[in-house]
Amino acid sequence: PVGRGRFSALLSGALQPDNPTQAESAPGVATVAGLLSGAEGPGRDADGAFDLDLLVVLDAPQLDVETAALLTESLPDGARLVLAGDPAVLWSAGPGRVFADLLTARICPQIASRRPDPGPLGELVSGIGIGELNQVEAPGKEVVIVPVRDAGEAVHRTVQLVADSVPRAIGVPTEETQVITPGHGGAAGTRALNAALKERLNPGPGRFAGFDPGDRIAYSPAPGRTVPGQVVKADAEGLHLTCAGEAVVVPKERVEQSLRHGWALTAHQAAGTRWPAVVVVLPGDAAQALSRPWVYTAFSRADRHLSVVHGAEQALPRAVAEIPAKPRTTRLPALLAPQLTTAG
Incomplete structure (x- = not known):
């Protein structure tokens, strides 16, 4: 959600340079989790595929093999997929190194940006x-x-x-x-x-499982995903958070496993x-x-x-x-090799 907010603001500024603060007016920006669940983005067509022509995934090195497979399987025929990211950052929390394997295989066009931060x-x-x-x-x-x-x-x-x-x-x-x-x-x-x-x-x-209103937290809605936020209150429903402007309620039984101070x-x-x-x-x-x-x-x-x-x-x-990145065992390069031979 933090990345979505940042990119929405950038896109709004590009589309409406006279009023760049209206981030909510930026179209087509969603989180990967929200897109896959249907809670964000354009939804799905009659065949169950994403109702879109172009999908650009930022921070693509964070995609593990399962999430990358779900995204690609959900694309409609004829759609374009652009994976963007910095290959030097840490890999995904989940298995695989999809972005690095695709770069190594060189089976699709690559554009390298040489513009470092100033x-x-x-x-x-x-x-x-x-x-x-x-x-x-x-x-x-x-x-x-x-x-x-x-x-x-x-x-x-x-x-x-x-x-x-x-x-x-x-x-x-x-x-x-x-x-x-x-x-x-x-x-x-x-x-x-x-x-x-x-x-x-x-x-x-720390009356609420070690947390108090106003605490900064790191919320993990799923393994490998971390969303920063803040504790608002606690009641019979559980712990109420605000995460990137969104209200989240974590049930009591999930607080210990999905929340840390942040x-x-x-x-x-x-x-x-x-x-x-x-x-x-x-x-x-x-x-x-x-x-x-x-x-x-x-x-x-x-x-x-x-x-x-x-x-x-x-x-x-x-x-x-x-000390470079630790190696990971992944079948993706072997699966891509026949594609490379065919393309050649």
């Missing part, structure tokens, strides 16, 4: 994409490195950045700043960071979403989790400002230079 952030992320962790000039504090000695200091400095330093020095409010860390466990994982951030930003007894996320949870400011936390015990795609994904979630709480020492440049 400024110091774009320069930094572009270098990471080719295995180089470069020092960049950031006169506007677009990139700030915060060295720390241990996990306790990492948590302390992260809370300080989110609650005080970034709003004061950068002008990005706390609610538009996202923390990203390698894992859920550990002394500086999402659990520890979210507990510290809640204590500072929205203290409360001030801090993993890079996998953050993939596909961007924020004005991002604080990436790299504690000393993060070395095993770091890879070039992880660093690329985490750092590229920032639009205006990136703070790196850095305690991983040489593990960070080593990950960028030497």
